Amino acid sequence: MTAPFPTATITGYPRIGARRELKRALESFWSGRIDADDFSRSVHTLRIETYHRLAGLGLSEDYAIPASYSHYDHVLDTALTVGLIPSSSNGSDFDLTEYFALARGTASTPPLEMTKWFDTNYHYLVPELADDTAFTAHPQHLLALVAEAEAAGHRVRPVLVGPLTLLALTKPAPGTTTRPFDRLDELTAVYHEIIGSLAAAGVDWIQFDEPALVADIPGTSDEELAEAARHTYSALSATEVRPRLFVTAPYGSLRAGLNGLAGSGIDALGVDISSATRAVDPQYVQRLRTQVPDHVRLVAGIIDGRNIWADDLRTSLDVLRELNRETVSVSTSTSLLHVPYTVEQETALPVDVASWLSFAEEKVTEVEALAAAITEAPEARAAAFERADRARRTRSESARVHNDAVLARTEAAAAHTGFRTDFATRHAAQQTLGIPELPTTTIGSFPQTPEVRRARADHRSGRIDDTDYTALMKDEIDRVVGLQEELGLDVVVHGEPERNDMVQYFAENLDGFATTDNGWVQSYGSRCTRPPILFGDVSRPNPITVEWSAYTAQQTSRTVKGMLTGPVTILAWSFVRDDVPLRESADQIALALADEVLDLEAAGIGVIQVDEPALRELLPLRESDRADYLDWSVRSFRLVAAQVSPRTQIHTHLCYSEFGEIIDAINALDADVTSIEAARSRMEVLDDIAEYGFEREIGPGVYDIHSPRVPAVPELVELIEAALRHVPADRLWINPDCGLKTRGYPEVRAALANLVAARDEVLTTRADRGRGDHALVGAGQPPR
Structure with a gap:
């Protein structure tokens, strides 16, 4: 006889283990x-x-x-x-x-x-x-x-x-x-x-x-x-x-x-x-x-x-x-x-x-x-x-949940579209940054070594004080900057050694959030995150990243990129409130991050990346529900940088999305540079970008960081040349698909060295073609 269906059940359960x-x-x-x-x-x-x-x-x-x-x-x-x-x-x-x-x-x-x-x-x-x-x-x-x-x-x-x-x-x-x-x-x-x-x-x-x-x-x-x-x-x-x-x-x-x-x-x-x-x-x-x-x-x-x-x-x-x-x-x-x-x-x-x-x-x-x-x-x-x-x-x-000052500020910003000025004006103003053709950069994080993790744990537990912790983090930043200079990367980052997670780190520094010690959730394979808990109105009591980015700028003559996580991604990778609309929380987070962007700009950071890898993730499953979501999510992103100078270059990063479904929204973000996951799909996303007529700068990832394999130079050259068939050289950036925190230094060093070498080979080939064109023109032949 067949067993009856149980009166109480679940449809699935965490599989990573309570202690991973x-x-x-x-x-x-x-x-x-x-x-x-x-x-x-x-x-x-x-x-x-x-x-x-x-x-x-x-x-x-x-x-x-x-x-x-x-x-x-x-x-x-x-x-x-x-x-x-x-x-x-x-x-x-x-x-x-x-x-x-x-x-x-x-x-x-x-x-x-x-x-x-x-x-x-x-x-x-x-x-x-x-x-x-x-x-x-x-x-x-x-x-x-x-x-x-x-x-x-x-x-x-x-x-x-x-x-x-x-x-x-x-x-x-x-x-x-x-x-x-x-x-x-x-x-x-x-x-x-x-x-x-x-x-x-x-x-x-x-x-x-x-x-x-x-x-x-x-x-x-x-x-x-x-x-x-x-x-x-x-x-x-x-x-x-x-x-x-x-x-x-x-x-x-x-x-x-x-x-x-x-x-x-x-x-x-x-x-x-x-x-x-x-x-x-x-x-x-x-x-x-x-x-x-x-x-x-x-x-x-x-x-x-x-x-x-x-x-x-x-x-x-x-x-x-x-x-x-x-x-x-x-x-x-x-x-x-x-x-x-x-x-x-x-x-x-x-x-x-x-x-x-x-x-x-x-x-x-x-x-x-x-x-x-x-x-x-x-x-x-x-x-x-x-x-x-x-x-x-x-x-x-609870008095923890509501903050009248935050509510008043959010209401006052409700009519702001978030647009700065047109891209052509910004593009011209940003030439003072001195960024070369086909610039190389990374998405932000570098490998999180056992020493870095131990330093964070020791600081959290009180085994080392603020002074010693800061010194250890600056030593790691020095190492990361030195490696990037050695490899020849054009726009450098500080590597984010102080960040346990790109969302949790900001949640720990924003009022309205709580974080867990053991609240691990599987993202994929062995990759686990601890989503923060958004329980109340959000504000920024103090600067979060400015000290680290300003220190980095003092250690190098190269352009430094500041790194923030955007409001939609913070929402998507947190457990969110169910007592207010998501758009209200998004605006609150955006305004808190806007304070951070202005402080970074004042500290001399001319390139600031506001990551939104989860923009597509929150897209409603039904077409009829999407327009409203895209309206408020895109606007919240723009609010983050609405007050900065045209000379400040705003980047964003998106990954693991069906970009063709949200290409209008990506365009409406109005970022100066957009980096996107592309290596695993071998640049398929660029068909959507080219068909749409996307006019801003773009960095399709050429190095898949979610795999331990090191891509060879010819493979990377092929991907860069594929990208150039869709994107003009003066608007193309060369970068990995995503951050490098889950990788080890030996493979990262090798992969980034190959990335720079591939970019250089493409530039050399383009220069040789240019010289050939001049020779043909001199001989009375039309240029290619």
Whole structure:
């Protein structure tokens, strides 16, 4: 007999470990400190401990726990499982050498392209689909996860990215003549085979994640996607002997796809009805009530899987009752991949702020409390409801949250467009900076050595005082500046040794934010961040970066670039307030950063970079919602530099985005120089730039810093020359894709040396061509 769907569940869980055990295992394996067997034992322990912990928190029913673990990326895992990426592995796990070569690259092969997972700060690896790709089933990894958990006493739910979402995230390989969606029936047949393998292993429930169904996918209408969902899941449901199918639609509301998916024969439907989604689509709960058949188990994702505020359990219980269903399960709106493990580890947070928060473990208890209250009453989990009531009341009453001076300043700036003056005027004024043709620079950060990290930790703990700490940081700046001068970089940076993270560092120096000690969230692979918590109105009590940039300028005759993180990125990579509109917080952060920009300019810093790598990240998934977002996000960026002189050159940096979708917004940022990720896609982005007619200066990255490989000079020359086919030499900058903090000095030195050498080779070639042109003209021939 098939097990019933659990009344309380989650759709995914953090996989890095509460103390980043996965990160340590990965980096030890990559460095050769442990072998494959040691790595496998480490991650086996991590998975089993996670299952035990979740069961202890209340997910004790069969199939309440999803087997959502991944060594690196769940999209890569699914792509290997269905043969979208060919795999040589037939064992119980992926071939680790092959797996990590795809994820990280090797000395001879680049990794898969990487981009953002929907509108989150998680990065996934982008599969490529060629005409000759033959989908094949490789269910061994899933079967091993199921058997491992069962041996430890847990019946877990295998998880795969659904076929529609997998194809929506896949790009055609070069030379491919068909769209990925043209291969949907072939892929569905392989999913069918995997389902059969799981049925034979005794699995009762399998989870397919289909976030593509709540998004507008370029080239495919909502109606076409809805019909594809109906067709696909009708085919997968048709088998008589199979696990029951649980399909989730996180990150927003189903629109055209709701009827087709609900009526396709699936057994359970997971929907996002968090307060954030209900605010965007107020009718969603009513549509779920009337359009989901009674025989489909509705899994109500009402606990917000993306933000960290304690849930208003009484309001959530009212929403669940509004669904008016005899049977409903309670879940999270998304995987809990996006939040830290537990508030209990945060002993340094202000006590009142900590009481307003729920991380992954606390969210599991909220899910369980609501599930119990549906069938009984709030009194069934009185302590949980009392905590929720207290959090809501004390947060609304707190003097920490509101600042009248900040509110008045923000209101006064509400009508400012943020524009300085036209680009032609600024470009002419900036010639005094003396920046050469095809200038070289970096995006800002340099490797964070163990010594630098130790100095920061010692300063934070009080083991060294401010004077000693400042001296250590200046020693590191001297080293970084010396290296850049030695390599011949034209515009130098101070390397950011004082910054633990490009967002957290600013949050620590702005009022209105709190930061955590252990609030780690996976960004990709072993890369983890600690998103700050924006709980109140934002202001800058003191200068943040001026001392470091001014010191750097004293150590070199070269142009120095100051480095800031922009308001949208600070928002995107923080846990944000849910009591005010995002645009209001964006303006507050922008005005605080504007004070910093003016102070940098006054200190003689003539080039200032305001990073906005997350501009595309917050773009709403639905086209109809985007214009308003782009309006306020672009304006907030412009506010940062609205008051500086035309002689001050403002840079920005964007990465891992589908730039063609927001090219109007990139242009409207009105930065003098825009650096963008381009190496992994081999300058594909420049087609969009050229087609648009982008007229400002641009630096398409030629060195992919997310891979440990060092690009050779000929490879870099090829990329620079490709860029020159789209961008005039007087508007082209040569730089890496992103900051260098995660790399080591040996590879950075080699890669940057090659970058400068490639630029010099291109300049020499251009000069030789110019001399040839003069000779031909002198001989009566027309120039080329």
